[in-house]
Amino acid sequence: MRFGVVVFPGSNCDHDCLHVVKDVLGQPAEFVWHKDPDLSKIDCVVLPGGFSYGDYLRTGAIARFSPVMDAVKKHAEKGRPVIGICNGFQILLEAGLLPGAMLRNESLKFVCKFVTLKVDSTHSPFMKHLKKDQRLSIPVAHGEGNYYADDATLKKLNENDQVLLRYVDNPNGSREDIAGITNEARNVFGLMPHPERASEKELGSTDGLAIFQSILEAV
């Protein structure tokens, strides 16, 4: 499985994601510069965390217009896996690849800490190695992670089993404690917590690694 970690101006978890897939999992992986939208050799696209375009205007609002995003959309349309972490999730929302929007955290403060997540659904190629209701310890680090969707959208997400992760102690005010969702086709996954920060014992948790391991079997 070849991973492509997209680098937008302002991405800052790009090195961390590459490190996990390449050094921890031993997979071929490369950076994809946002101006060079060739994803033909990439199996799994990773949109990493950070502050793409300085989060100006709104998180993810400018990055969605970046040349690489057309290619990401096409990649997703072909049913190939895309994972957006933190700012990557925000970009997926802005690009319309996932439903809903992000608001500022209820506290109006940036929050970085380990949180406990509950696996709500394993119905996704990113969740193969996880069990329903399993508890995961994975850090969050964001100022705008307060997930919002209207009632109709939430209903649909729930009915289709598209909510993959929920917070046990909601750190940001997200509706229905939502931490991560997938699209209807189940190949696009967005989550606010950082699994790449919980993939090595030395960092205090390896609960995030299962997400990357799951996707290895998908293609």
Add this chain to the structure above:
Amino acid sequence: MTPQAVEITPDLIQKHGITPSEYEEIKSILGREPNVTELGIFSVMWSEHCSYKNSKNVLKLLPKDGRRMLVKAGEENAGVVDIGDGWVIAFKVESHNHPSAIEPFQGAATGVGGILRDIFTMGARPIMCMNSLRFGKIEEPAVKRLLTGVVAGIAHYGNCMGIPTTGGEVYFDESYEGNPLVNAFALGLARKEEIVKAKAEGIGNPVFYLGAATGRDGMGGAAFASKDLSAESEKDRPAVQVGDPFLQKLLLEAVLELLKSGCVVGIQDMGAAGLTCSTCETASRGGMGIEIDVAKVPQRETGMIPYEIMLSESQERMLVIIQKGREDEAKRIFKKWDLHAEEIGFVTGDGIMRVKEGGVTVVEIPAKRLADDAPVYTREEREPAYYKEKKTFDPKTLLAKTGDLNAALLKLLDSPTIASKEWVYEQYDHMVRTNTVVLPGSDASVIRVKGTDKYIAVSLDCNSTYCYLDPYLGGKIAVAESARNVACSGAAPLSVTNCLNFGNPHNPEIFWQLKRSVEGMRDACVAFATPVSGGNVSLYNQNPKGAVDPTPTIGMVGLLEGREPVTSHFKDAGDVILLLGDTHEELGGSEFLKVLFGVKAGPVPRLDLGEAKHLLDAILSTAAEGLLKSAHDCSEGGLAVALAESCISFKGKEIGATVDLPQGSLTPQALLFGESQSRVVVSVDAARAKRALEVIESKGVPVREIGRVGGESLAINGLVKAPLKVLSHAWRTSIHRRMGSAS
């Protein structure tokens, strides 16, 4: 208006902070009267902030040499230390106190921005930030506003840049009311051959201006930082710069790429004194001259005169000297990162810093004399009137009023200086780059160096109450405490960076504090063989109510190789608790006196450097054998607070302890809350306790078994018994409660 048209009057000279004798010196350097642009340039370059004219003679006392020192203090933007196998680290701590007092968010944010530029212009990728923050009483609304703004500003800049802010210290004391201190530390990593110098070399090499356009923000910030704060300081708000961390993230990536390409001759960031400082310093270091045309400098406002362009402190700007003929290579990298760059001049061979506007020369100053020949003063010093009186205070006179010792412990844990700083560090992204192997809240921050078996440990420390009561001892203790903290993580202390925050040096009592503190630091740095690699001096931290307590912030950097770091919290029931070091009747200058009685007095605890050194050896030797399951330094709040912190500091894994301390002739207060130096609480597996005791004793350090880990409460002799939940609530939620947010 041409610079020549402005008449240089004694009043104008005085407004630039230049003394009559300095003005005579300027005339002799130029061989004529300066024009107003030149006067402005001299005023910023010869401000304390840029020239260290009042502190240079004192700074000379500090040891700079060591076998690992590759770039020594004062040579470049930051010191560089060899950590072996071809790896080097560049680090520095710097103040942004005055801007943060006026505009906390931007002041603190640009403080982080400035220190990060210092690191990456040397070719090192910044991998961690820390900070030392000091405020007045947290109950004051003005302090809450400052704390909120400063923390949000640091978070804004560091988080966006993607560099973890892994810890530091936050200290509250009345002396900082109206004079907050914001000291930002950054550390970068590079291969040895990647380190570059800020030098202009090669006649004819083009000089590029890279980054943000120049505006009128930050006009004369270096000069502003070199005078007292007053009610008038609000008017200086335009002297506070506005930061754009996103732009700086692009600069960081572009600069590192540029340096790798090999087309760069020299590079310097435009920090304090902006274009002025970067041009004359690079020229002076290279033994060259430099010529620039301000008309070519990108400007974000219209009608700016050369004086403004040269003195502006707009953020996120760099000066880059490129090898002639390789301009296109550089331009490709600028373009890739969507950065604005302009060729504004070239290197010359005449040693002159020449500034033109269009074709007209507006400044001609010998670069070396401007950069290096600022006057140096030895100020008058005098022992302060309070010194002897405070020293003779006997804490025992208050002890009868202590009341319940359990309540006293809770009060100390609840005091914001001692309490958990969770409210602060959860706003910082402290994990990005996935190297933070010890989360905030332990004695030192520890990050790993990927691809090696190395870890870097850093601790920022200063007990300014000690420094007020006894600056010499206080300076010595600050170094010893930070070394102890680093050692408690298992890392060997390597080198020190410092930020000297004091009041107005023209006051002989303040200058005495400065000199005595530095002498204390010197003696400790020599004893531990930890040379000073650089830092910063911030004077004039005072307002009409008074000066800050002397605050020589120490940043100690240590290296750990080949094994995992030690953390400060107790791990498993049944582990044996050992206390290294002796406890004396020492309550002078303690948090106990301050928190319970509002008293800042008494003799500061003694510190024997030989004992301190032996203690470091003992900790490092036991850590090297893998004997330590936890190690925690005893500092503010004494042994009782240290034990409580070891029980509760790791959220979700709290564990109790039962301790029996030999009391001897000590008062219970001194036993529990005295701050005797060179003490560390460690826990070890019961089966290995004997070996640990042997190793520690072989280093000549007094050590005794004092108890066991386990249970749901902390019990000390018959004096203290408190459930973990109660201790944890007092300690962990203190700042949350005071800042009005639930934990």
